[in-house]
Amino acid sequence: MNEPKVRRIAIACDAACDIRVAVGEAAALAERWKASLHGVFFEDENLYRLAALPFGRQMTLSSAVSESFSGAELEKLSSALGASMRRELSEAAAQHGLEWSFAVVRDLPSAATLAEIEADVLVVDAAPRPFSGSWRPHSSLGALSEGHGSTTLIWRQKPRRPGTVLILLGEQADRENALAAGVLMAGSEDEILVLLRGGSPEDISALKELAAPLGFPGKIRFEVTTRDNPSLVRQIEGLKPVLIVLDGREAADPVRRDLLANTQCDVLLVR
Numbered sequence: 001m002n003e004p005k006v007r008r009i010a011i012a013c014d015a016a017c018d019i020r021v022a023v024g025e026a027a028a029l030a031e032r033w034k035a036s037l038h039g040v041f042f043e044d045e046n047l048y049r050l051a052a053l054p055f056g057r058q059m060t061l062s063s064a065v066s067e068s069f070s071g072a073e074l075e076k077l078s079s080a081l082g083a084s085m086r087r088e089l090s091e092a093a094a095q096h097g098l099e100w101s102f103a104v105v106r107d108l109p110s111a112a113t114l115a116e117i118e119a120d121v122l123v124v125d126a127a128p129r130p131f132s133g134s135w136r137p138h139s140s141l142g143a144l145s146e147g148h149g150s151t152t153l154i155w156r157q158k159p160r161r162p163g164t165v166l167i168l169l170g171e172q173a174d175r176e177n178a179l180a181a182g183v184l185m186a187g188s189e190d191e192i193l194v195l196l197r198g199g200s201p202e203d204i205s206a207l208k209e210l211a212a213p214l215g216f217p218g219k220i221r222f223e224v225t226t227r228d229n230p231s232l233v234r235q236i237e238g239l240k241p242v243l244i245v246l247d248g249r250e251a252a253d254p255v256r257r258d259l260l261a262n263t264q265c266d267v268l269l270v271r
Helices: 018-031 043-053 071-096 111-115 175-185 200-214 229-239 255-264
Strands: 008-013 036-044 056-058 065-068 100-107 121-126 151-155 164-169 191-197 219-225 245-249 266-270
Touching: 008 018, 018 036, 018 071, 018 121, 036 043, 036 071, 071 100, 164 175, 164 229, 175 191, 175 200, 175 245, 175 266, 191 200, 191 229, 200 219, 229 255, 245 255
Parallel strands: 008 036, 008 121, 036 100, 121 151, 164 191, 164 245, 191 219, 245 266
Antiparallel strands: 056 065, 151 266
C-alpha cells in the first residue's frame, strides 16, 4: 500500500478567516506534497442581503459604536478581501515554487458550493480570526463537511503543533485509506495512535501489516477501544490529539458527529 497521491490542494476562506495564516499553512502542505494550490474566496450572499436591509448596521466592538453599512461599502470590502487572498496565494506560491489558481464564489457557503471545488484535499478554515482582542465569530465553513467527494481537512488550530495524530477506525471504515491519509498528514515529530472500535489481536496484527509499507519514521501505536460512543468520545477528548482522522463516508456515525461537535482539534475526513 502506498500513500495517496495529492496533486491539488484547495483552501476555502471567507471574510471571517485569517487569510494570511490559512494560505501560508495550505502552501506549506502543497510544498510538502508537491501539489498545486487553489484558493477559493467565498462572498457570503447573506451579508449582501443584510446590507440591503434598512436596519443593517456595522458595529465596532471595541467602542460599541454602530453605523449604517451599505451594499456598495460591502462590495468594496469584500473585493479587497478577495484581492488580499489572491495576493497571499501569489506570494506563497512564489515562495514555495508552486503552481496556483484562484477563484471568487459569490454564494451561500454550502456543501453544494464546496462540491464544485476540484481538489484531492479540500482545506476548510474553521478557525475565524479573533475580533476586538479575543471574540471569534461562528465559522460558516466549519460545519460544511458533507455532500462532496474530496478528502476534507477541517482546520481549527493554526499553526498546528506536534502531537498525537489519532486515526479512528470503525467496523465499516476503509482502513487502508484512513491509515495512508493519517501517515500523509503526520509530521516527523508526531506520534500516530490507531484506535480500532472493537476487534481482536488478529485485527491489530492486520493493521500493523497495512501500516508497515507506509514507512512512517515516528512511532505508531495500535489499540482496541470501546464501542460505547460516550465513553469513546471522552477517551479521545482526554488524549488531546492535534488531528483526528476519520472515514468521511460514515456520515451517520454518531461518534463522528459528536467528535465534530465537541473536539477543538483539526479533523481529516478521508474519502
